[in-house]
Amino acid sequence: MNIENDVIETLDQLERFLISVEDGGLGLTNVAGIAMATNNTDGRPFVAVLDDKHQLLLGRWISQDVYENGKEMVRTGPKRNKH
Template sequence: MINDNDIIDTLEELETFLLLVEKGGLGLNNVEGVALATDNKTGKPFIAVLDNNHQLVLGRWVTQDVFDNGKDMVRRGPNKIH
């Protein structure tokens, strides 16, 4: 499920989102990972929260800048101390 009105447009917002997912602050179940991806129909980039079956649990659109520059943060995790 992706909310069209909720776009992550800065790396700081991406970091906050990753921390929320990591800490369980969004109330999601069976979260196994996150990934940056593109929508097959539109090509729009988004961040995907995936469950243990690699199914989309939650997605948020991201700007092209966040998609291009946030890959290491998604791969390695946010830098802030939790």
């Protein structure tokens, strides 16, 4: 599994990660969606960036708190400040 070892510990970190994916800042191509999931082996939660065939492009481990409280942010997207 292509999951980086950096752990997203807070909702602010999750929001920054989502924005960087949306803005193309991570250099990923063919991004079709973002989802939260748990590892089948040990149950650790992670956020997954998926392509149009639902294949994992990039994953980041997330804390249990982010997993429980960040689902709506992943579902609806981050709130961007309007200037």
